[in-house]
Amino acid sequence: MPAVRHPRGFDVDAAHAHLARADKRLAKWIARVEPVIPDPRWRKPFDTVDALARAILFQQLSGKAASTIVGRVEAAIGSTKLHADTLGRVDDATLRACGVSGNKLLALRDLSARSARGEIPTSREMAGLTDDDIIAALVPVRGIGRWTVEMMLMFRLGRADVLPIDDLGIRKGAQRIDGATDMPAPKLLAARGERWGPYRTCASLYLWRIADLANAGKAPVKRSQE
Known part of the structure; x- marks a missing residue:
């Protein structure tokens, strides 16, 4: 039996129709926020190692600070691609001088080592993997949860x-649509979200937007991979 190939992206109109049928509370909120549309990044090629390296560098920093550090690293390695071979061009002291913390340095070196051993699936390879397979392959990397x-x-x-x-914005959005006093615990949110499947990504995007309504006037949260 041939392996299943997972498409990049999904039918947003079908997702909207399903969510409207499955959850009347969520549907009322969806009508109030900017609609989810197909994301062009779903079709854009990307390098897994480069994406994970950038995610590591952006952790626990403002977008501006992280972008500055990434720019310094790119200048130091002489490339805009953060790969095992390009990161290997500079020593630890050079990366630290770019503003990379000790923990992030260890994470980048672990990512590079795993990439060199062929343990990091490419974006093409991930098309043949389930979500759980991809999570299992990548969370062993230091600094990647x-x-x-x-x-x-x-x-x-x-x-x-x-x-x-576990995302606070998702939990806050779920709290708002249900008019609850407290944010739902992750386990309860998982159960609450069963009705949104198989389009829980679309529901998640709306939950973030609903949560952002409570933070009007504040800078939007920049999430990893965005």
């Missing part, structure tokens, strides 16, 4: 059925 991989699944690969239950 499930949430970071979920962002790749959503924003880079356009997988249709991803619900990041």
